[in-house]
Amino acid sequence: MLYAVSHLQNLESEAIFVIREAAAEFESCSLLFSGGKDSAVMAHLAHKAFFPSAIPFPFIHIDTGHNFPEVLSFRDRLIQKLGVKLIVGSVEETIREGKASDQSTNGSRNQIQSITLLDTIEKHRFNACLGGARRDEEKARAKERFFSHRNEFGEWNPKNQRPELWHLFNARKKQGEHFRVFPLSNWTELDVWQYILQENLELPSVYFSHTRNCVKKNGVILAHSPYLALNNGDKVESLTVRFRTVGDMTCTGATLSKASTVEEIILETASSRVGERGGRGDDQFSETAMEDRKKAGYF
């Protein structure tokens, strides 16, 4: 077993290869940074990929206006530490410009987020966006390519994807088209946590057990915040929770948890019976909610 490598080394080398390939193939690359654990891993891998050079592309954050404050402060610390440029695309601005409206009071801003993202990509003429999406997250994502082609409208066409063989990525595209590149395609939630432990990465505090005011809606525990409208019968209660993903505060469900360290989270994840997106209100509209959003340009 002299030349055996662990699964994490294998995944890390693959991801770094994909990140370098994107930087080499596209003249204008960017990294979609949500402030979540997957993007923390992506940022770290990008840092490693070009070391001792700085990361040669900016990060994009799509600000829904409904962020966890803990996530924003984490984002700013990390950006400063890595010395990369941050571009913020604002959903509020998209709404102000009349390109979308904030229809429902408690609706997720996911649909609008896609519009803001595509606007930001167009404005800065990015032809590739690296993202931390994984194939194990959701069934539509199970079929994603590492290099995922988007047409001039930013749409994904799952029925006519380019076959992807070996690690030979076809990055050719026409004017106005772009690519989403997913270096973590083959990682699972557990791999991400094990890697965070191995590399001792910092994460936003909402991932760890804490006590906060919450509201239960349709069985999903949501953080009580100024963005969450309360209906009759909604009860604010103080719970000990953590979040398995971070998205919009109005739709990211919390889980009751006492796990306060990465080690405890790994144990909890390994024995968890619910997928991490099980707590995401935005995936529960229909069986194909994710596929529909992805086709329209969602990250």
Added chain:
Amino acid sequence: MEKELLAFATAGSVDDGKSTLIGRLLYDTKSLFDDQLIHAEKASKSKGLSFTDLALITDGLKAEREQGITIDVAYRYFSTPKRKFIIADTPGHIQYTRNMVTGASTVNLALVLIDARNGVVEQTRRHALISSLLKVPHLLVCVNKMDLVEWKEEIYEKIVQEFDEFSARLGVSDIQYVPICALEGDNLVEPSSRMTWYKGPTLLWILENLHISSDYNLIDCRFPVQYVIRPQTVNHHDYRGYAGKIASGVFKPGDKVTALPAGFSSTIAGIDFYQTKLQEAFPPLSVVIRLEDDLDISRGDMLVRPNNLPEVGQDLDLMICWFSTKPLVLNGKYWVKHTTKQVKCAVKEILYKININTLHRIEDNLTIEMNDIARIRIRTSQPVFWDPYSKNKTTGSVIFIDEVSNETLAAGMIL
């Protein structure tokens, strides 16, 4: 926490029970979440089934659910205390040969499913041929639906013999067989109590214990340069490193290397992985190699050992699998991506097509259409540094890209 990674492709037709097998493996290794199970239960009920159809877990896209078939490669993940597994779940229909080729290109093992009632059929032969063409190192043949042949040993043995005879012509070195019933889990994780005549290991045992670290070529040193790292900062003023993924061989500081195509030689000054200085680097690691001399090396070049050079040339013979609805054009021009290099090519000759069911050569009809497998000869616009695919999957593989539509048209294995 230290596990090895094993990737395998499942190939099978719609009714071979492939999705059931995968659903079952995920279920038995406790890799399914409650919400996935609840979803499968709901979907089963709405289809009027009296049991939970685990196959429904693996159906991804809308069109597939509507048609009840898998039309694209879907990737699944599970792990056991011993290994982490990646499944490339590929469709079995003849019109999806291209997806099977895609799935087979990155795996250690191909899992071929045979319906015990039907034995070796066209599709089985096709899957075996593709696995051998793509040089998948290990083949695992699962004879499924043993419950429907009353768990009979003779039926299993007959299929094993039939497959053995066929595969002898393919040159697949490592083939193992296991009789299973995917629906009820026989011989998947636990030995079946209904086939006590079978003394071999279970399917999961084989997956967990297969020797895979020798699947890499550790002999021929090949390092395609992917990206040049030059910080030009005060702290790293003179740093110049060549980033890439080791394709094959073992590289060490102090080794003499030759840079292709220039042909200059130098010595490895150091191999870096982030802040770590490595004593050696081998596949599949992504590293940065520094040389003692300042050479003009860029993306698409290759570092090799001076006493073990790849072939260098513009004329290549390849086996290809054609993916596009537009047929291959003789004398047509295409982009070719090979390692980290992109060159133009012209198709000079179409030698033959393979009848993928009989393995016979077809020399009278040389129209190459979607899902065809053919031998062709091309000339590239610039020299490429290559090895035969059978010796080196990284330096022996190419993809063909359409000059206008940018579609990926074909996969090629250099002979």
